[in-house]
Amino acid sequence: MDSQLKSDPITDVRGDTSSRDTSSSQAHHPVAEKGFGAQDQNLDQAYWYVQNSNNAVEATPEELRRLRRKIDWWIVPIMFACYTMQFIDKVSLNYAAVMGLNKELKLKSNEFSNAATWFFIAYLIAEVPNAIILQRVPVAKWLGANVVLWGIATACTAAAHNYATLLTARIFLGIFEAAIAPCLILISGQWYTKSEQAPRFCIWYAGLGVGQIIGGIVSYGFQQVKNPTFSGWKIMFIVLGVVTVIIGFVTFFFLPDTPMKARFLSEPEKVMLLKHVSVNQTGIRNKHYKLSQALEILRDIQLWLMVLLTILISISSGVITTYSATLIRNFGYKPPTAALLNMPSGIVSIASTFIVGFGIRHTSHRWAWLVACCIPGILGGALMSFATGTKAGQLAGIYLVNSITATLIVIYQWTGSNVGGQTKRVISVALVSGSFSVGNIIGPQTFQAKDAPQFIPAKITVLATQAAAALIAVVLFVYYVWANKRKGATLAVEENIGMPGHDEERMWEDRTDKQNPTFRYVY
Numbered sequence: 001m002d003s004q005l006k007s008d009p010i011t012d013v014r015g016d017t018s019s020r021d022t023s024s025s026q027a028h029h030p031v032a033e034k035g036f037g038a039q040d041q042n043l044d045q046a047y048w049y050v051q052n053s054n055n056a057v058e059a060t061p062e063e064l065r066r067l068r069r070k071i072d073w074w075i076v077p078i079m080f081a082c083y084t085m086q087f088i089d090k091v092s093l094n095y096a097a098v099m100g101l102n103k104e105l106k107l108k109s110n111e112f113s114n115a116a117t118w119f120f121i122a123y124l125i126a127e128v129p130n131a132i133i134l135q136r137v138p139v140a141k142w143l144g145a146n147v148v149l150w151g152i153a154t155a156c157t158a159a160a161h162n163y164a165t166l167l168t169a170r171i172f173l174g175i176f177e178a179a180i181a182p183c184l185i186l187i188s189g190q191w192y193t194k195s196e197q198a199p200r201f202c203i204w205y206a207g208l209g210v211g212q213i214i215g216g217i218v219s220y221g222f223q224q225v226k227n228p229t230f231s232g233w234k235i236m237f238i239v240l241g242v243v244t245v246i247i248g249f250v251t252f253f254f255l256p257d258t259p260m261k262a263r264f265l266s267e268p269e270k271v272m273l274l275k276h277v278s279v280n281q282t283g284i285r286n287k288h289y290k291l292s293q294a295l296e297i298l299r300d301i302q303l304w305l306m307v308l309l310t311i312l313i314s315i316s317s318g319v320i321t322t323y324s325a326t327l328i329r330n331f332g333y334k335p336p337t338a339a340l341l342n343m344p345s346g347i348v349s350i351a352s353t354f355i356v357g358f359g360i361r362h363t364s365h366r367w368a369w370l371v372a373c374c375i376p377g378i379l380g381g382a383l384m385s386f387a388t389g390t391k392a393g394q395l396a397g398i399y400l401v402n403s404i405t406a407t408l409i410v411i412y413q414w415t416g417s418n419v420g421g422q423t424k425r426v427i428s429v430a431l432v433s434g435s436f437s438v439g440n441i442i443g444p445q446t447f448q449a450k451d452a453p454q455f456i457p458a459k460i461t462v463l464a465t466q467a468a469a470a471l472i473a474v475v476l477f478v479y480y481v482w483a484n485k486r487k488g489a490t491l492a493v494e495e496n497i498g499m500p501g502h503d504e505e506r507m508w509e510d511r512t513d514k515q516n517p518t519f520r521y522v523y
Helices: 023-027 045-051 061-098 111-136 139-159 163-177 180-191 194-205 207-222 232-254 267-280 291-299 301-329 335-341 343-363 366-386 391-418 422-445 456-487 490-496
Strands: none
Touching: 045 267, 061 111, 061 139, 061 163, 061 180, 061 194, 061 207, 061 232, 061 267, 061 301, 061 335, 111 139, 111 163, 111 180, 111 422, 139 163, 139 180, 139 232, 180 194, 180 267, 180 391, 180 422, 194 207, 194 343, 194 391, 207 232, 207 335, 207 343, 207 391, 291 422, 301 335, 301 366, 301 391, 301 422, 301 456, 335 343, 343 366, 343 391, 366 391, 366 456, 391 422, 391 456
16 A cells, blocks of 8 residues: 555645755755766756755645645646547547448458557557657657647548558557657656555546547537538548647647746745655656666566556457447447447546546555456446347446546556656556557457457457456555565654655665665555
8 A cells, every 4th residue: 555645745734754854964965065967877856956956945734735736737637638639539530430431431341440450559669669768858848749749640530541541640640649658657756646646647547538528529510510522520530630739739838847847836846846756766857777677677577467457458448449439339329329329438437537546545455446447347348248139238338348447547557656766667657558559459359340240259358358357456466565565564664764864865766666675565
């Protein structure tokens, strides 16, 4: 569980240990007078910022609450907008399918499935350069640039006139959207402690559910366009692309690269924040690549369990996000009605995401919340697979399966909280994000033309993968409990972390979770 949960000033005002006055230690600290050019490469940039600052303020719990609200209103809405458009742009192909894209482009057999799959193949391949680039360039700028580029790719989909051109547009969309999850995970970790991150993750991740609702409305609206020379689905892609480009420019120019560069914060507030989040021991920014940290990933069982968990979850989400509108249409509904009937899926996604996010904030136990999301997913998969004689049962199954969307945000936040060392951290979030692609590559391929219109094998896949994911979550819980006990008594460590003058330098060292004896895994 979160070792800092009880001492988080925002959660409980009794135990602020991360923001006490360290002026006495700073005044005599041998590195306090160093210029940035003499910095130890093993220490995070945030450490040097604090040491070179003259603002050694003692923050009160009320000041930290005000600071949190200020950050929330500036950072979270931008991340939310990016994730909302990422989802809408990605699944716009799903809506275009019920608007006549398949017929107009003369797609044959499994070509629609292949177009959906190649988006994720491109997404997966692009995670490799992302893992390298994200440690070298400002994360917020990289995110903004990619949002602009995928907006252009979305708009260009309107120019598709056959399978090859559609495939090209989807590949470029996948390449640019690959940056979204790693960037948002890293950005969230810069501004919040581990226990504070969960509700913020759930807010920007709720963009998925909002995207499902907006997507249904957008699809329904553009299906009313009757233009023989320029179809409604083409206009839809152009409008979505333009909106995304605007959001991309806002992200590029207004989302700070790090707390140290936040123009909306005063110098005392920046120092206050950095001291507050130092309890994470995951750092803010360090551009120096360490091969030893990259190699450690190969033998870190928690990451490979997280990869397997992500793949299992994403197989189901790939089925639902790509084919939900198609499945509903196959129940006998007209395309506009199918688009509207897909909207409750978004409500389920939003509800499950907020319940899980705020549940973790107050109770931790990420593994239990993940299992709780899988249970309705299993029930939904069973209804989709076996209640084939009733539309109501099939629709209920589709809606229930959408509860699994909240599990991915648990995995993202789990990974961001339990991996230390800047090189290892950047590669790990890219690895988990790439695993999401693998699951989404497998998911759509379970929909084969020969299985239409019921697609029973695909529905059974949803049932099986959710059950397996719940089991892996329990295994991760057992592993983290064992790993923390192996590291030593948690209480003794907590008494040493964050105390005035107690080895502040060590808290900002670029060490991995395994190298750092005071690092504790959350579960």
